[in-house]
Amino acid sequence: MIDGKPSGEGKFVTQNSAGDEWYYEGEFTDGTITGQGGYYLPESDYQEVGTYEDGLFVPTKVELFDNMIRWYSSSMFKKTLELNDTTLEFLQAHENIFPATTEETKSEAMNLVDSSIEYKHLSKSIDDYLDKLIYFKNQELxxxxxxxxxxxxxxxxxxxxxxxxxxxxxxxxxxxxxFDGDNITFVSLPVGSASYNNVSGGSTNVIVSIASIIIKN
Known part of the structure; x- marks a missing residue:
């Protein structure tokens, strides 16, 4: 505490309007949740970990993907995906190409593509390709x-x-x-493999990735 206000690192525990407990653990500045920290809902495993300003979660590009993919995969897929250090380091080094929206960044992204990588390589063992950009064309949405x-x-x-x-x-x-039914070509960074239950009662395997370039054919 500085002048009666939380400053430094600490933990704040309370409940939301539904009575569910949540807590923030991390940095405080001049009495506000500001700095590096995490918001956690223990009952649902929901979390927002990264950068805060005046009580709001304002993730960096890397933190956005890290939290978003963890959250969405926990509900969409049979397992929760966690971005590993290899992926996080690549994103940190090349965050300007996610997405690549200028000719300069598109050229940078294309120069990082490993055109030898096919779907069979990713589905067999994706761990060797978590710092490689992949290129796939003629894919239907x-x-x-x-x-x-x-x-x-x-x-x-x-x-x-x-x-x-x-x-x-x-x-x-x-x-x-x-839109659904469109045909696209994409350049992306693979971050994991997953599966989900389909409407036919079976299981569908997917390669999960973060897109750099999307081209509508």
Whole structure:
């Protein structure tokens, strides 16, 4: 405490309007939740970990993807995806290409693509490719959703190849003019493999990635 106000590192525990306990643990500045910390809902495993300003979660680009993919995968897939250090370091070093929206950043992204990587490599063992950009063309969008989270508009897309065998689940930081049924080409960073229960009662495997470039064919 400095002049009666929380300053430094600490933990604040309370309840929301529904009576669920939540807590913040991290840095305080001049009595406000400001700095590095985390907001946690123990009952649901929900969390927002990263940068705070005046009580609001204002994630960096890397923190956005880290928290968003953890949160969405926990409800969409059979397992929760956690971005590992290799992925986080790549994102930190190249965050200007997520997304690549200028000719300069698009060129930078394309120079980082490993064109030898095929779906079979990713589905066998994705761990060797978590710091590589992948390139896939002629992929059909079968599910597209645009949503707002922590001050960002994000588009998530489920795609399938022309043989209806290989699926990608892609997160793009921004709004993009694509819709279900469109055919796209994309450059992205693979972050993990996952599966979900489909409407036929079976299981669908997907490669989850963060998009750098999306091109509507």
């Amino acid at each position: 079968i599910q597209t959703e645009e949503f707002t989270i922590w001050g960002h508009t994000v588009t998530r897309m489920l795609t399938i190849n022309q043989n209806y065998t290989n699926h990608h689940y892609i997160f793009y930081d921004g709004a993009i003019d694509v």
